[in-house]
Amino acid sequence: MKTLTLFNNKGGVGKTSLGYHLGFMFAELGLRVVLADLDPQANLSTMCVTEDRLEAIWALKPRPTVFGAVERLKRGVGDVDPPVPENVAARISLVAGDLQLSEFEDDLSQQWPKCLDRDERAFRVTTALHRVVADVGSRTGADVAVLDVGPNFGAINRAALIAADFVIVPVAPDLFSMQGLENVGPRLKMWRDHWADRGGRAPALDFELPRGRMEPLGYVVARHSVFAGGAVKAFQRWIDRMPTVYRQSLGLPPQATGLDVASDEYCLGQLKDYRSLMPMAQEAKKPMFLLKPGDGAIGGHQGAVRQAYLDFKNLAAELLSRMNVQRGAW
Numbered sequence: 001m002k003t004l005t006l007f008n009n010k011g012g013v014g015k016t017s018l019g020y021h022l023g024f025m026f027a028e029l030g031l032r033v034v035l036a037d038l039d040p041q042a043n044l045s046t047m048c049v050t051e052d053r054l055e056a057i058w059a060l061k062p063r064p065t066v067f068g069a070v071e072r073l074k075r076g077v078g079d080v081d082p083p084v085p086e087n088v089a090a091r092i093s094l095v096a097g098d099l100q101l102s103e104f105e106d107d108l109s110q111q112w113p114k115c116l117d118r119d120e121r122a123f124r125v126t127t128a129l130h131r132v133v134a135d136v137g138s139r140t141g142a143d144v145a146v147l148d149v150g151p152n153f154g155a156i157n158r159a160a161l162i163a164a165d166f167v168i169v170p171v172a173p174d175l176f177s178m179q180g181l182e183n184v185g186p187r188l189k190m191w192r193d194h195w196a197d198r199g200g201r202a203p204a205l206d207f208e209l210p211r212g213r214m215e216p217l218g219y220v221v222a223r224h225s226v227f228a229g230g231a232v233k234a235f236q237r238w239i240d241r242m243p244t245v246y247r248q249s250l251g252l253p254p255q256a257t258g259l260d261v262a263s264d265e266y267c268l269g270q271l272k273d274y275r276s277l278m279p280m281a282q283e284a285k286k287p288m289f290l291l292k293p294g295d296g297a298i299g300g301h302q303g304a305v306r307q308a309y310l311d312f313k314n315l316a317a318e319l320l321s322r323m324n325v326q327r328g329a330w
């Protein structure tokens, strides 16, 4: 199973929505998918299941969520207990998010330096999120896992990124999001190096350590935050800077002069503003590209639905080929 995460320390750039739609498109292409909601805000879970269902999940004991999975480990009375995932659609399993996951942040912070002392529990805690996703992935025979994380450089995200083979950076054409792009590369490098250092000191363990690959595949231009009627020129200026800023952030050689996002190999795609399709999709608990007239996608919306299908299909296929997910699997 290959694991993919969408990461930018700026919120609201469309990470969760993109992860959700990619997960559904991977399944549409025939792959088995795990959606893992590792953001304590649990937005991905809210997109996948109704509020009533989420409330029911959170009321169960033990909680079949990512927090339930680490609760005994956190209390020091056991190890991870990966949950039975929520069946969201054909071939899609959700590891439900949980507001309580934020209580795990302190433990993750404290155990991180202790890995340097070859402390076994430190490795159990630090790799807990990886092991939950890997376990659910192997039980469901998943080909791909999409990990959704919050917009910060905290210890939960560090533990989530260690579990990620590949990283995509969604970027909106605004100052904050571009600043986020600048920050992501150095942070990934730091986490990768620090994990390699720790992994090399691990004692004998009865589980496999994540490789901490965190390979950046590129960026996706998120245009939905461009306000209608705003100064289009200003947005275009930010977009024109993306190839340079991405390369600087990741320490890559500078691009050929005059390269724009459309011809940039690191630009994985440009996400449109799908406007009213997005709230319709959230209401129907379906991806935008599967909306039917019965969901409210009538008239001109059907053309937009078909276009969205092609947009996400192209992006998903591009990602699968860059992640080297074998063609036969899809």
Ligand SMILES: Nc1ncnc2c1ncn2[C@@H]1O[C@H](COP(=O)(O)OP(=O)(O)O)[C@@H](O)[C@H]1O
Residues within 6 Å of the ligand: 010, 011, 012, 013, 014, 015, 016, 017, 018, 043, 224, 271, 272, 273, 274, 275, 278, 279
């Ligand atoms: N391509 C898009 N078209 C229209 N609206 C979008 C699109 N992507 C995201 N949104 C909306 O933008 C808001 C932020 O998206 P979200 O995925 O939650 O971002 P993040 O996870 O980065 O905080 C949400 O209200 C979402 O519905």
Ligand SMILES: [Mg+2]
Residues within 6 Å of the ligand: 015, 016, 017, 039, 043, 149, 150
């Ligand atoms: Mg989000």
